[in-house]
Amino acid sequence: MCAKPKGPQSCEAWQLLVRFSFAQRANLPALAAELELSPAQCYLLNLLEPDRPMPMGQLAGALSCDASNVTGLVDRLESRGLLRRRASDEDRRVKVLSLTPLGARLRAALLERMTSPPPTLGRLSPEEQRALVNMLRRLLE
């Protein structure tokens, strides 16, 4: 049924993490809609940190989608005044994206809503939560 590099639990742990991701994805549309965003725009805003401008190509890589798709996403976000395109000084082919103050505020609101812990997290004791943080950090590198 599944590869197991570290015993039978490997598989189950990963299965549960994937199940968790799917469940998480299901409530993103509603959450995004409250801020007049689409899920794709949320993914983009999540990656674009306020104090760290990013070239469009790098964003396409992080989203693992085509560069032309990023063009359209950025068109719509820029027209709403949430971010700016600016030609890079070193390489004028490159367009660097940076959040406007408005965009930074919207991003903060988005992240706060997304990461506000659900009541089920209370089922884990503080020590368990510490252990969970420790493990997830290692899984994410």
Added chain:
Amino acid sequence: MCAKPKGPQSCEAWQLLVRFSFAQRANLPALAAELELSPAQCYLLNLLEPDRPMPMGQLAGALSCDASNVTGLVDRLESRGLLRRRASDEDRRVKVLSLTPLGARLRAALLERMTSPPPTLGRLSPEEQRALVNMLRRLLE
């Protein structure tokens, strides 16, 4: 920054879980494409278990999307012979979906690829993995 029903770790644990979900989402398109599926079709197939037919409306609820969207998704999957629509006997307004043998095989291949654990899981000891399974089970109910 975030609500903390159980101390400062609550927030971080959840943040990491959300980050994990986002990272996970990024490699779904490529994985789905190997099976000639779209991400949305993967979500649908994941929910439709081979031995448990499901009404379209219930599927729309589980995907948290509009019913008319399910119509289109099902149209395409049905035209590929992956599932069948059948009018329910008790209530003929209801269309019950069931996987064909072909659809069940594709679903199995999909789930196997999605849940095959990445090498980073090897960073957790077997006891840690057991603890992780235990915690995720409680988070997911």
Added chain:
DNA sequence: CCTATTACTTGATGATGTCAACTATTGAGG
């Protein structure tokens, strides 16, 4: 310079997703 590569845009096309309007069926009263 000349040429190839790179970063982004554009246009075409199909899939996803929502909404409003529609059909068919069910169910509750009168």
Added chain:
DNA sequence: CCTCAATAGTTGACATCATCAAGTAATAGG
């Protein structure tokens, strides 16, 4: 029975998402 409202799904219109192929501008290497 016979409305009449509610429900399940479909359809059509429309915007967004996503890819591909082709195009433009800038860079880099020879």
